[in-house]
Amino acid sequence: MYDVAVIGAGIIGSFVARELSKYDLDIVLIEKDTDIANGTTKANSAIIHAGYDAVPGTLKARLNALGNPMYDSVCKELDVHFKRIGSMVIATNQEEIKKIKNLYERGLKNGIPNMEILDAEKVRQKEAGINEDVIGALYAPTAGIICPWELAVALAENAADNGVEIKLESQVTDIEKVENNYHIYTEKEKIKAKYVINCGGLYSEEISKMVGDKSFKITPRRGEYNILDKNAGNIVKHVIFQAPTEYGKGVIVTPTVHGNLLVGPNAEDIDDKGNTKTTREGIELIREVSKKTIKRIPFNLTITSFSGLRAKPDTGDFIIEESKAAKGFINVAGIESPGLSAAPAIAEYVIDIFKGINCHLKGKRDFKPNRRPLIRFMELSNEEKSRVINEDPRYGRIICRCEGITEGEIVDAINRNAGARTLDAVKRRVRPGMGRCQGGFCGPRVMEILARELGKDINDIVKDGSQSYILVDETKSGL
Numbered sequence: 001m002y003d004v005a006v007i008g009a010g011i012i013g014s015f016v017a018r019e020l021s022k023y024d025l026d027i028v029l030i031e032k033d034t035d036i037a038n039g040t041t042k043a044n045s046a047i048i049h050a051g052y053d054a055v056p057g058t059l060k061a062r063l064n065a066l067g068n069p070m071y072d073s074v075c076k077e078l079d080v081h082f083k084r085i086g087s088m089v090i091a092t093n094q095e096e097i098k099k100i101k102n103l104y105e106r107g108l109k110n111g112i113p114n115m116e117i118l119d120a121e122k123v124r125q126k127e128a129g130i131n132e133d134v135i136g137a138l139y140a141p142t143a144g145i146i147c148p149w150e151l152a153v154a155l156a157e158n159a160a161d162n163g164v165e166i167k168l169e170s171q172v173t174d175i176e177k178v179e180n181n182y183h184i185y186t187e188k189e190k191i192k193a194k195y196v197i198n199c200g201g202l203y204s205e206e207i208s209k210m211v212g213d214k215s216f217k218i219t220p221r222r223g224e225y226n227i228l229d230k231n232a233g234n235i236v237k238h239v240i241f242q243a244p245t246e247y248g249k250g251v252i253v254t255p256t257v258h259g260n261l262l263v264g265p266n267a268e269d270i271d272d273k274g275n276t277k278t279t280r281e282g283i284e285l286i287r288e289v290s291k292k293t294i295k296r297i298p299f300n301l302t303i304t305s306f307s308g309l310r311a312k313p314d315t316g317d318f319i320i321e322e323s324k325a326a327k328g329f330i331n332v333a334g335i336e337s338p339g340l341s342a343a344p345a346i347a348e349y350v351i352d353i354f355k356g357i358n359c360h361l362k363g364k365r366d367f368k369p370n371r372r373p374l375i376r377f378m379e380l381s382n383e384e385k386s387r388v389i390n391e392d393p394r395y396g397r398i399i400c401r402c403e404g405i406t407e408g409e410i411v412d413a414i415n416r417n418a419g420a421r422t423l424d425a426v427k428r429r430v431r432p433g434m435g436r437c438q439g440g441f442c443g444p445r446v447m448e449i450l451a452r453e454l455g456k457d458i459n460d461i462v463k464d465g466s467q468s469y470i471l472v473d474e475t476k477s478g479l
């Protein structure tokens with residue numbers, strides 16, 4: 001019997017599991033997919049918002065304002081890339097100047113520090129390439145960029161280092177309350193826990209219904225993106241938003257934490273919670289709307305397109321509470337934007353709720369806050385590279401030529417706690433396949449390493465989903 005079962009290993013479930021692992025508790029993190037961060041967490045704008053956008057008084061506003069400053073320390077503890085590059089919301093006419101002033105006022109109410117309204121000249125001093133018709137901007141220096149799945153994986157790994165058991169490929173299909181405990185059914189087994197925390201993202205509605213709580217509805221709202229080659233990564237230095245319209249925050253143009261350029265998203269309500277297709281219309285729309293920020297984005301340098309699904313709640317705010325229908329069952333649902341920015345504060349908020357319903361919470365003396373640092377070969381000096389190769393020659397073998405990723409890094413990504421089991425899981429952890437060729441050259445070599453390290457037949461290595469086999473048969477086997 002576990003003390004706590006956390007359902008869903010996105011950024012929220014991973015943060016919550018790690019926060020809980022600071023206490024003397026038996027914890028299990030249950031995830032339906034083959035990896036951590038395979039839901040909304042893997043496909044979003046990756047911005048740690050400053051916090052001026054959400055309506056004052058909402059949980060979104062409060063937890064974004066609290067979450068943003070927590071990022072420096074958590075990323076340091078877990079050795080995760082994070083850059084506080086600041087954001088601008090641009091205005092191209094007087095109507096939009098009014099809008100950015102409203103955002104500024106909201107920001108003051110939300111307690112956001114150091115915001116400024118910039119005139120056209122100051123905007124251009126900060127962003128030389130911005131369109132000439134930009135007449136002002138709301139500047140927020142505390143906004144940042146991150147790699148959300150890198151963080152979620154690091155949190156899950158650190159949670160596992162601190163005793164959390166992670167069960168992947170374990171879709172929760174039913175939950176039963178038996179006396180004071182919960183029996184959680186997956187396709188594989190029955191898991192017993194005293195408390196359940198529902199961090200199921202888009203599916204948190206379905207999970208909540210399993211305990212008879214039908215109090216909210218989640219609608220998927222799709223957003224599509226283009227990601228451009230690193231040669232386009234320095235077109236802007238800040239996260240550039242457009243003044244909000246009735247369709248939302250507009251299209252963002254931003255560098256990524258790894259140096260690419262990200263353009264998107266659009267916003268489209270859809271019915272299917274599994275539909276992460278990109279569409280010609282969606283991509284054309286984001287390219288057209290991005291011209292308002294920068295007229296000539298070199299879309300010929302696009303290396304891939306993707307889409308993510310926002311978990312839009314019908315309540316209009318995050319739903320973070322013990323269910324009224326089921327004692328000891330906590331919903332952490334409707335975590336749409338700024339869910340990533342708010343995530344560390346959401347985890348603390350959940351612990352407070354948890355403390356309120358569980359008087360026996362005791363801090364763990366031997367909690368390990370730090371993750372073993374990664375060796376990122378391309379970030380080392382020449383002396384450090386030589387030393388690392390001397391210690392382990394696998395760091396001298398480059399597997400991914402686009403990103404400069406070595407065999408040593410891939411082997412480490414597989415063999416850590418919460419390690420990679422699929423081709424895409426390796427890609428998300430250490431980036432082979434994230435470059436221009438998108439894995440065309442390194443994919444087969446990464447598969448060989450995965451098969452060797454996991455002791456599997458190479459035919460059993462999957463791309464991402466449990467049935468996404470890459471190799472089907474030998475060619476020329478009859479010759």
Ligand SMILES: Cc1cc2nc3c(=O)[nH]c(=O)nc-3n(C[C@H](O)[C@H](O)[C@H](O)COP(=O)(O)OP(=O)(O)OC[C@H]3O[C@@H](n4cnc5c(N)ncnc54)[C@H](O)[C@@H]3O)c2cc1C
Pocket residue numbers: 007008009010011012013030031032033036037038039040041042043044045046047048049170171172173199200201202203204207221222223224265308309310311335336337338339340341342
């Ligand atoms: C287009 C877009 C742009 C965004 N931009 C930003 C941004 O710039 N900044 C920001 O702060 N936020 C942003 N967000 C919001 C942010 O991405 C989310 O708030 C965050 O990723 C939500 O994380 P989560 O853990 O709740 O959900 P998820 O990442 O979806 O995790 C839920 C997990 O639960 C698992 N699960 C579901 N059902 C079951 C089941 N039955 N059994 C077991 N496991 C299950 C899923 O597989 C999944 O891994 C954006 C979102 C989108 C879509």
